[in-house]
Amino acid sequence: MYKFYEFFSSGNCYKIRLLLTQLDIPFQRIEINILKGESRTPEFLSKNPNGRTPVLEIEPGKFLAESNAILFYLSEGTDFLPTDSFEKAQVLQWLFFEQYSHEPYIATSRFWITTGKAEEYREALNQKRAGGEAALKVMEKHLTEHQYFVGERYTIADIALFAYTHVADEGGFDLSGFPAIQAWIKRVQTQPKHISITQQV
Amino acid sequence: MYKFYEFFSSGNCYKIRLLLTQLDIPFQRIEINILKGESRTPEFLSKNPNGRTPVLEIEPGKFLAESNAILFYLSEGTDFLPTDSFEKAQVLQWLFFEQYSHEPYIATSRFWITTGKAEEYREALNQKRAGGEAALKVMEKHLTEHQYFVGERYTIADIALFAYTHVADEGGFDLSGFPAIQAWIKRVQTQPKHISITQQV
Numbered sequence: 048m049y050k051f052y053e054f055f056s057s058g059n060c061y062k063i064r065l066l067l068t069q070l071d072i073p074f075q076r077i078e079i080n081i082l083k084g085e086s087r088t089p090e091f092l093s094k095n096p097n098g099r100t101p102v103l104e105i106e107p108g109k110f111l112a113e114s115n116a117i118l119f120y121l122s123e124g125t126d127f128l129p130t131d132s133f134e135k136a137q138v139l140q141w142l143f144f145e146q147y148s149h150e151p152y153i154a155t156s157r158f159w160i161t162t163g164k165a166e167e168y169r170e171a172l173n174q175k176r177a178g179g180e181a182a183l184k185v186m187e188k189h190l191t192e193h194q195y196f197v198g199e200r201y202t203i204a205d206i207a208l209f210a211y212t213h214v215a216d217e218g219g220f221d222l223s224g225f226p227a228i229q230a231w232i233k234r235v236q237t238q239p240k241h242i243s244i245t246q247q248v
Numbered sequence: 249m250y251k252f253y254e255f256f257s258s259g260n261c262y263k264i265r266l267l268l269t270q271l272d273i274p275f276q277r278i279e280i281n282i283l284k285g286e287s288r289t290p291e292f293l294s295k296n297p298n299g300r301t302p303v304l305e306i307e308p309g310k311f312l313a314e315s316n317a318i319l320f321y322l323s324e325g326t327d328f329l330p331t332d333s334f335e336k337a338q339v340l341q342w343l344f345f346e347q348y349s350h351e352p353y354i355a356t357s358r359f360w361i362t363t364g365k366a367e368e369y370r371e372a373l374n375q376k377r378a379g380g381e382a383a384l385k386v387m388e389k390h391l392t393e394h395q396y397f398v399g400e401r402y403t404i405a406d407i408a409l410f411a412y413t414h415v416a417d418e419g420g421f422d423l424s425g426f427p428a429i430q431a432w433i434k435r436v437q438t439q440p441k442h443i444s445i446t447q448q449v
Contacts (some may be wrong), residue, residue, distance in 0.1 A: 097349060098387050111337055113344035120337035136312055136321035139340075142316035146348045149300060185297050 049074040050104035051230040052094065056161070058102040058141045058154055058210035061244045066121055066206055067248055069240045076248070082162065113144040127203050137197045141204040144185070145211075152179035154211045157218030173220065179220050183228065186212065186244035190227035194234065201238055209235045214244060250264035250275040251305035253283045254293065257362070259355055259411035260300040260315035262445045264436055267322055269449055270441045277449070283363065316343040319404040328404050331428070338398045342405040346412075353380035357414045358419030373420065380421050384429065387413065397437065402439050410436045415445060 051067070051074045053060035058098045067074050079085045079100050095102045095112040103111045103120075111117055111235070122128035152175045159168040181183050186208065191195065196204035213232045215222055222229055235241070242248060252268070252275045254261035268275050280286045280301050288299045296303045296313040304312045304321075312318055318345070322328035328337050353376045360426040387409065390397065397405035414433045416423055423430055436442070443449060 096389050097345060099349075105334065109334070111334070111341060113341045113348075114341035118335050118346050119340050121331065123333055123336075132321060132324055133306065133312070135324075136317050139317035139320050140312060140314045143317050143344070143347055144298060147314075147352075148300075151348075151352065184427055188297050189343070 052102040062210045069118045083206045096240045145207045150184040190231045253303040254302045323404045338381045339405045346408045350383040387424045391432045
Protein backbone atom coordinates (compact mmCIF):
# COMPACT_ATOMS: atom_id res chain seq x y z
CA MET A 48 0.00 0.00 0.00
CA TYR A 49 1.17 3.53 -0.74
CA LYS A 50 2.47 5.53 2.20
CA PHE A 51 1.58 9.19 1.90
CA TYR A 52 3.60 11.75 3.86
CA GLU A 53 1.61 14.93 4.11
CA PHE A 54 0.77 18.07 6.09
CA PHE A 55 -3.00 17.78 6.25
CA SER A 56 -3.99 21.44 5.76
CA SER A 57 -1.68 21.91 2.76
CA GLY A 58 -3.46 22.27 -0.57
CA ASN A 59 -0.55 20.56 -2.30
CA CYS A 60 -1.16 17.51 -0.10
CA TYR A 61 -4.95 17.72 -0.50
CA LYS A 62 -4.52 17.37 -4.29
CA ILE A 63 -3.12 13.87 -3.75
CA ARG A 64 -5.70 12.82 -1.12
CA LEU A 65 -8.44 13.91 -3.50
CA LEU A 66 -7.08 12.00 -6.51
CA LEU A 67 -6.27 8.85 -4.50
CA THR A 68 -9.82 8.89 -3.15
CA GLN A 69 -11.37 9.47 -6.57
CA LEU A 70 -9.26 6.63 -7.99
CA ASP A 71 -10.26 4.32 -5.11
CA ILE A 72 -6.60 3.69 -4.28
CA PRO A 73 -6.03 2.79 -0.61
CA PHE A 74 -3.18 4.56 1.18
CA GLN A 75 -1.71 5.06 4.61
CA ARG A 76 -1.29 8.70 5.57
CA ILE A 77 1.55 9.88 7.79
CA GLU A 78 1.29 13.43 9.13
CA ILE A 79 4.42 15.56 8.77
CA ASN A 80 3.95 18.71 10.82
CA ILE A 81 5.95 21.28 8.87
CA LEU A 82 5.28 23.87 11.59
CA LYS A 83 7.30 21.69 13.99
CA GLY A 84 10.16 21.21 11.51
CA GLU A 85 9.24 17.62 10.73
CA SER A 86 9.92 18.09 7.01
CA ARG A 87 13.53 19.09 7.74
CA THR A 88 14.64 16.15 9.89
CA PRO A 89 17.42 13.89 8.54
CA GLU A 90 14.86 11.08 8.29
CA PHE A 91 12.45 13.12 6.16
CA LEU A 92 15.27 14.60 4.06
CA SER A 93 16.26 11.03 3.15
CA LYS A 94 12.80 10.75 1.54
CA ASN A 95 12.83 14.19 -0.11
CA PRO A 96 16.12 16.12 -0.03
CA ASN A 97 14.15 19.27 -0.86
CA GLY A 98 12.40 19.03 2.54
CA ARG A 99 8.83 19.52 1.36
CA THR A 100 5.54 17.69 1.57
CA PRO A 101 3.82 15.83 -0.04
CA VAL A 102 5.90 12.71 -0.61
CA LEU A 103 4.47 9.44 -1.89
CA GLU A 104 6.25 6.21 -0.97
CA ILE A 105 5.35 3.91 -3.84
CA GLU A 106 7.09 0.89 -2.41
CA PRO A 107 9.54 0.69 0.50
CA GLY A 108 12.36 3.14 -0.22
CA LYS A 109 10.90 4.39 -3.53
CA PHE A 110 9.84 8.00 -3.04
CA LEU A 111 8.23 10.60 -5.28
CA ALA A 112 8.01 14.30 -4.37
CA GLU A 113 6.34 17.38 -5.93
CA SER A 114 2.54 17.34 -5.77
CA ASN A 115 1.97 17.75 -9.49
CA ALA A 116 4.49 15.04 -10.42
CA ILE A 117 2.63 12.72 -8.04
CA LEU A 118 -0.71 13.68 -9.66
CA PHE A 119 0.76 12.82 -13.07
CA TYR A 120 2.16 9.49 -11.86
CA LEU A 121 -1.11 8.39 -10.27
CA SER A 122 -3.31 9.51 -13.15
CA GLU A 123 -1.43 8.00 -16.10
CA GLY A 124 -3.66 5.46 -17.78
CA THR A 125 -6.81 6.76 -16.04
CA ASP A 126 -9.59 9.13 -17.11
CA PHE A 127 -7.91 11.92 -15.12
CA LEU A 128 -5.09 12.34 -17.69
CA PRO A 129 -5.66 12.59 -21.45
CA THR A 130 -3.76 10.17 -23.68
CA ASP A 131 -3.50 12.61 -26.59
CA SER A 132 0.02 14.13 -26.59
CA PHE A 133 -1.08 17.72 -27.02
CA GLU A 134 -3.83 17.49 -24.39
CA LYS A 135 -1.40 15.85 -21.99
CA ALA A 136 1.03 18.71 -22.60
CA GLN A 137 -1.80 21.21 -21.99
CA VAL A 138 -2.44 19.52 -18.64
CA LEU A 139 1.25 19.98 -17.83
CA GLN A 140 1.09 23.60 -18.97
CA TRP A 141 -1.58 24.26 -16.35
CA LEU A 142 0.30 22.26 -13.70
CA PHE A 143 3.39 24.42 -14.24
CA PHE A 144 1.23 27.55 -14.31
CA GLU A 145 -0.18 26.46 -10.95
CA GLN A 146 3.22 25.97 -9.34
CA TYR A 147 4.88 29.06 -10.83
CA SER A 148 2.18 31.71 -11.23
CA HIS A 149 -0.53 30.72 -8.73
CA GLU A 150 0.70 28.75 -5.71
CA PRO A 151 3.56 31.09 -4.69
CA TYR A 152 1.04 33.92 -4.34
CA ILE A 153 -2.27 32.41 -3.22
CA ALA A 154 -1.03 29.41 -1.23
CA THR A 155 1.77 31.32 0.46
CA SER A 156 -0.64 34.11 1.49
CA ARG A 157 -3.05 31.50 2.88
CA PHE A 158 -0.23 29.84 4.81
CA TRP A 159 0.87 33.07 6.46
CA ILE A 160 -2.68 34.12 7.33
CA THR A 161 -3.90 30.74 8.60
CA THR A 162 -0.79 30.19 10.71
CA GLY A 163 -1.24 33.53 12.45
CA LYS A 164 1.65 35.32 10.72
CA ALA A 165 -0.39 37.96 8.88
CA GLU A 166 1.09 40.85 10.89
CA GLU A 167 4.66 39.60 10.60
CA TYR A 168 4.29 39.19 6.82
CA ARG A 169 2.11 42.25 6.16
CA GLU A 170 4.43 43.76 3.54
CA ALA A 171 5.09 40.40 1.85
CA LEU A 172 1.33 39.75 1.77
CA ASN A 173 0.83 43.05 -0.04
CA GLN A 174 3.54 42.09 -2.53
CA LYS A 175 1.75 38.78 -3.21
CA ARG A 176 -1.54 40.43 -4.10
CA ALA A 177 -0.89 41.42 -7.73
CA GLY A 178 0.50 38.01 -8.68
CA GLY A 179 -2.44 36.17 -7.16
CA GLU A 180 -4.96 38.45 -8.87
CA ALA A 181 -3.17 37.99 -12.20
CA ALA A 182 -3.35 34.19 -11.87
CA LEU A 183 -7.06 34.34 -11.07
CA LYS A 184 -7.64 36.55 -14.12
CA VAL A 185 -5.90 34.02 -16.39
CA MET A 186 -8.10 31.27 -14.93
CA GLU A 187 -11.27 33.38 -15.21
CA LYS A 188 -10.58 34.12 -18.89
CA HIS A 189 -10.09 30.43 -19.65
CA LEU A 190 -13.15 29.32 -17.67
CA THR A 191 -15.35 31.90 -19.36
CA GLU A 192 -14.84 29.89 -22.55
CA HIS A 193 -14.40 26.38 -21.15
CA GLN A 194 -16.01 24.09 -18.57
CA TYR A 195 -12.69 22.60 -17.46
CA PHE A 196 -9.02 23.37 -18.09
CA VAL A 197 -8.24 20.74 -20.72
CA GLY A 198 -10.36 18.77 -23.17
CA GLU A 199 -13.67 19.93 -21.69
CA ARG A 200 -13.51 17.33 -18.97
CA TYR A 201 -12.29 16.96 -15.39
CA THR A 202 -8.54 16.14 -15.24
CA ILE A 203 -5.64 16.55 -12.82
CA ALA A 204 -5.27 20.11 -14.16
CA ASP A 205 -8.57 20.89 -12.43
CA ILE A 206 -7.50 19.08 -9.26
CA ALA A 207 -4.20 21.00 -9.11
CA LEU A 208 -5.84 24.38 -9.64
CA PHE A 209 -8.83 23.65 -7.42
CA ALA A 210 -6.69 22.88 -4.36
CA TYR A 211 -5.74 26.46 -3.52
CA THR A 212 -8.28 28.37 -5.63
CA HIS A 213 -11.33 27.18 -3.70
CA VAL A 214 -9.73 28.38 -0.44
CA ALA A 215 -8.29 31.57 -1.94
CA ASP A 216 -10.43 33.58 0.49
CA GLU A 217 -8.31 32.12 3.33
CA GLY A 218 -5.38 33.87 1.64
CA GLY A 219 -7.28 37.14 1.40
CA PHE A 220 -8.34 36.77 -2.24
CA ASP A 221 -11.99 37.58 -2.90
CA LEU A 222 -13.52 35.40 -5.63
CA SER A 223 -16.72 37.44 -5.95
CA GLY A 224 -15.34 39.16 -9.06
CA PHE A 225 -14.61 35.81 -10.71
CA PRO A 226 -17.97 34.22 -11.60
CA ALA A 227 -16.56 31.68 -14.05
CA ILE A 228 -14.12 30.41 -11.38
CA GLN A 229 -16.98 30.13 -8.89
CA ALA A 230 -19.06 28.08 -11.33
CA TRP A 231 -16.08 25.82 -12.07
CA ILE A 232 -15.48 25.29 -8.33
CA LYS A 233 -19.06 23.97 -8.07
CA ARG A 234 -18.46 21.67 -11.06
CA VAL A 235 -15.34 20.26 -9.41
CA GLN A 236 -17.12 19.81 -6.07
CA THR A 237 -19.86 17.74 -7.70
CA GLN A 238 -17.47 15.22 -9.29
CA PRO A 239 -17.96 11.61 -8.13
CA LYS A 240 -16.19 10.79 -4.85
CA HIS A 241 -15.15 14.38 -4.23
CA ILE A 242 -13.83 15.06 -0.73
CA SER A 243 -13.35 18.44 0.89
CA ILE A 244 -9.96 19.72 2.05
CA THR A 245 -10.97 19.22 5.69
CA GLN A 246 -12.45 15.74 5.28
CA GLN A 247 -10.56 12.99 7.13
CA VAL A 248 -9.80 9.95 4.99
CA MET B 249 7.22 23.95 -39.14
CA TYR B 250 7.07 24.90 -35.49
CA LYS B 251 7.04 28.61 -34.71
CA PHE B 252 8.93 29.36 -31.51
CA TYR B 253 8.23 32.63 -29.69
CA GLU B 254 11.11 33.37 -27.37
CA PHE B 255 13.23 35.96 -25.59
CA PHE B 256 16.68 34.86 -26.66
CA SER B 257 18.61 35.42 -23.42
CA SER B 258 16.00 33.63 -21.27
CA GLY B 259 17.11 30.28 -19.89
CA ASN B 260 13.53 29.02 -20.10
CA CYS B 261 13.62 29.70 -23.85
CA TYR B 262 17.13 28.28 -24.27
CA LYS B 263 15.86 24.93 -22.89
CA ILE B 264 13.61 24.59 -25.93
CA ARG B 265 16.21 25.77 -28.49
CA LEU B 266 18.62 23.21 -27.06
CA LEU B 267 16.17 20.30 -27.21
CA LEU B 268 14.86 21.22 -30.67
CA THR B 269 18.45 21.33 -31.92
CA GLN B 270 19.39 18.03 -30.28
CA LEU B 271 16.26 16.43 -31.76
CA ASP B 272 17.07 17.86 -35.23
CA ILE B 273 13.64 19.49 -35.40
CA PRO B 274 13.56 22.57 -37.62
CA PHE B 275 11.80 25.63 -36.23
CA GLN B 276 11.27 29.30 -36.96
CA ARG B 277 12.18 31.57 -34.05
CA ILE B 278 10.34 34.81 -33.39
CA GLU B 279 11.93 37.18 -30.89
CA ILE B 280 9.59 38.56 -28.22
CA ASN B 281 11.39 41.34 -26.39
CA ILE B 282 9.93 41.13 -22.91
CA LEU B 283 11.87 44.25 -21.88
CA LYS B 284 9.82 46.22 -24.42
CA GLY B 285 6.51 44.72 -23.24
CA GLU B 286 6.13 42.49 -26.28
CA SER B 287 4.88 39.57 -24.13
CA ARG B 288 1.98 41.69 -22.85
CA THR B 289 0.48 42.87 -26.14
CA PRO B 290 -3.06 41.71 -27.02
CA GLU B 291 -1.59 39.75 -29.90
CA PHE B 292 0.84 37.84 -27.69
CA LEU B 293 -1.75 37.35 -24.93
CA SER B 294 -3.93 35.60 -27.49
CA LYS B 295 -1.11 33.02 -27.76
CA ASN B 296 -0.42 32.78 -24.02
CA PRO B 297 -2.88 34.54 -21.70
CA ASN B 298 -0.26 34.32 -18.94
CA GLY B 299 1.96 36.71 -20.92
CA ARG B 300 5.22 34.76 -20.71
CA THR B 301 7.77 33.28 -23.06
CA PRO B 302 8.47 30.68 -24.38
CA VAL B 303 5.47 29.71 -26.49
CA LEU B 304 5.56 26.99 -29.13
CA GLU B 305 3.10 27.20 -32.02
CA ILE B 306 2.67 23.57 -33.02
CA GLU B 307 0.41 24.30 -35.94
CA PRO B 308 -1.34 27.54 -36.88
CA GLY B 309 -3.37 28.63 -33.84
CA LYS B 310 -2.30 25.71 -31.62
CA PHE B 311 -0.10 27.09 -28.85
CA LEU B 312 1.74 25.53 -25.93
CA ALA B 313 3.26 27.58 -23.08
CA GLU B 314 5.44 26.79 -20.02
CA SER B 315 8.98 25.77 -20.88
CA ASN B 316 8.90 22.44 -19.06
CA ALA B 317 5.54 21.43 -20.56
CA ILE B 318 7.06 22.15 -23.99
CA LEU B 319 10.12 20.03 -23.12
CA PHE B 320 7.83 17.17 -22.16
CA TYR B 321 5.75 17.48 -25.34
CA LEU B 322 8.78 17.51 -27.62
CA SER B 323 10.60 14.69 -25.86
CA GLU B 324 7.80 12.11 -25.57
CA GLY B 325 8.76 9.05 -27.57
CA THR B 326 12.44 10.09 -27.77
CA ASP B 327 15.54 9.14 -25.78
CA PHE B 328 15.22 12.40 -23.83
CA LEU B 329 12.22 11.14 -21.79
CA PRO B 330 12.07 7.72 -20.10
CA THR B 331 9.12 5.47 -20.92
CA ASP B 332 9.05 3.84 -17.47
CA SER B 333 6.23 5.43 -15.45
CA PHE B 334 8.26 6.01 -12.30
CA GLU B 335 11.28 7.41 -14.16
CA LYS B 336 8.98 9.70 -16.14
CA ALA B 337 7.47 10.91 -12.86
CA GLN B 338 10.98 11.47 -11.48
CA VAL B 339 11.73 13.64 -14.50
CA LEU B 340 8.60 15.63 -13.72
CA GLN B 341 9.61 15.87 -10.06
CA TRP B 342 12.84 17.59 -11.12
CA LEU B 343 11.00 19.80 -13.63
CA PHE B 344 8.67 21.03 -10.88
CA PHE B 345 11.63 21.43 -8.50
CA GLU B 346 13.27 23.57 -11.16
CA GLN B 347 10.28 25.86 -11.61
CA TYR B 348 9.38 26.15 -7.91
CA SER B 349 12.62 25.90 -5.94
CA HIS B 350 15.33 26.94 -8.41
CA GLU B 351 14.19 29.29 -11.18
CA PRO B 352 12.44 31.88 -8.97
CA TYR B 353 15.73 32.43 -7.12
CA ILE B 354 18.56 31.89 -9.58
CA ALA B 355 16.90 32.96 -12.83
CA THR B 356 15.21 35.98 -11.29
CA SER B 357 18.50 37.14 -9.75
CA ARG B 358 20.23 36.72 -13.12
CA PHE B 359 17.47 38.68 -14.84
CA TRP B 360 17.76 41.63 -12.47
CA ILE B 361 21.57 41.69 -12.61
CA THR B 362 21.93 41.24 -16.38
CA THR B 363 19.28 43.87 -17.15
CA GLY B 364 21.08 46.45 -15.01
CA LYS B 365 18.59 46.43 -12.13
CA ALA B 366 20.92 45.12 -9.41
CA GLU B 367 20.83 48.37 -7.44
CA GLU B 368 17.07 48.76 -7.69
CA TYR B 369 16.53 45.16 -6.54
CA ARG B 370 19.36 44.99 -3.99
CA GLU B 371 17.15 43.93 -1.08
CA ALA B 372 15.17 41.44 -3.19
CA LEU B 373 18.44 39.99 -4.48
CA ASN B 374 19.56 39.40 -0.90
CA GLN B 375 16.25 37.68 -0.16
CA LYS B 376 16.77 35.37 -3.15
CA ARG B 377 20.17 34.16 -1.98
CA ALA B 378 19.13 31.50 0.56
CA GLY B 379 16.60 29.88 -1.77
CA GLY B 380 19.09 29.68 -4.62
CA GLU B 381 21.81 28.20 -2.39
CA ALA B 382 19.33 25.64 -1.04
CA ALA B 383 18.40 24.53 -4.58
CA LEU B 384 22.06 24.17 -5.53
CA LYS B 385 22.68 22.07 -2.40
CA VAL B 386 19.83 19.70 -3.33
CA MET B 387 21.34 19.35 -6.81
CA GLU B 388 24.87 18.88 -5.47
CA LYS B 389 23.73 16.11 -3.12
CA HIS B 390 21.99 14.28 -5.97
CA LEU B 391 24.90 14.70 -8.38
CA THR B 392 27.41 13.44 -5.83
CA GLU B 393 25.68 10.08 -6.16
CA HIS B 394 24.47 10.22 -9.77
CA GLN B 395 25.79 11.19 -13.20
CA TYR B 396 22.46 12.66 -14.33
CA PHE B 397 19.16 13.48 -12.64
CA VAL B 398 17.09 10.46 -13.71
CA GLY B 399 17.97 6.94 -14.84
CA GLU B 400 21.74 7.67 -15.09
CA ARG B 401 21.31 9.20 -18.51
CA TYR B 402 20.78 12.61 -20.12
CA THR B 403 17.06 13.60 -20.15
CA ILE B 404 14.97 16.76 -20.24
CA ALA B 405 15.44 16.94 -16.45
CA ASP B 406 19.10 17.74 -17.14
CA ILE B 407 18.18 20.24 -19.87
CA ALA B 408 15.72 22.04 -17.58
CA LEU B 409 18.17 22.29 -14.69
CA PHE B 410 21.18 23.08 -16.86
CA ALA B 411 19.56 26.15 -18.41
CA TYR B 412 19.93 28.46 -15.41
CA THR B 413 22.46 26.49 -13.34
CA HIS B 414 25.31 26.86 -15.81
CA VAL B 415 24.84 30.64 -15.81
CA ALA B 416 24.17 30.87 -12.07
CA ASP B 417 27.27 33.09 -11.76
CA GLU B 418 25.41 35.73 -13.81
CA GLY B 419 22.86 35.73 -10.97
CA GLY B 420 25.59 36.13 -8.36
CA PHE B 421 25.75 32.45 -7.36
CA ASP B 422 29.28 31.05 -7.08
CA LEU B 423 29.49 27.39 -8.17
CA SER B 424 33.03 26.85 -6.86
CA GLY B 425 31.65 25.13 -3.76
CA PHE B 426 29.62 22.70 -5.88
CA PRO B 427 32.08 20.33 -7.58
CA ALA B 428 29.50 17.71 -8.52
CA ILE B 429 27.38 20.35 -10.26
CA GLN B 430 30.45 21.58 -12.14
CA ALA B 431 31.28 18.07 -13.34
CA TRP B 432 27.66 17.52 -14.43
CA ILE B 433 27.70 20.83 -16.36
CA LYS B 434 30.67 19.50 -18.35
CA ARG B 435 28.83 16.23 -19.00
CA VAL B 436 25.81 18.15 -20.33
CA GLN B 437 28.00 20.39 -22.49
CA THR B 438 29.59 17.38 -24.18
CA GLN B 439 26.29 15.82 -25.25
CA PRO B 440 25.87 15.42 -29.04
CA LYS B 441 24.62 18.58 -30.80
CA HIS B 442 24.89 20.70 -27.67
CA ILE B 443 24.54 24.43 -28.30
CA SER B 444 25.45 27.21 -25.88
CA ILE B 445 22.91 29.71 -24.57
CA THR B 446 24.41 32.45 -26.76
CA GLN B 447 24.65 30.40 -29.96
CA GLN B 448 22.43 31.63 -32.77
CA VAL B 449 20.38 28.90 -34.41
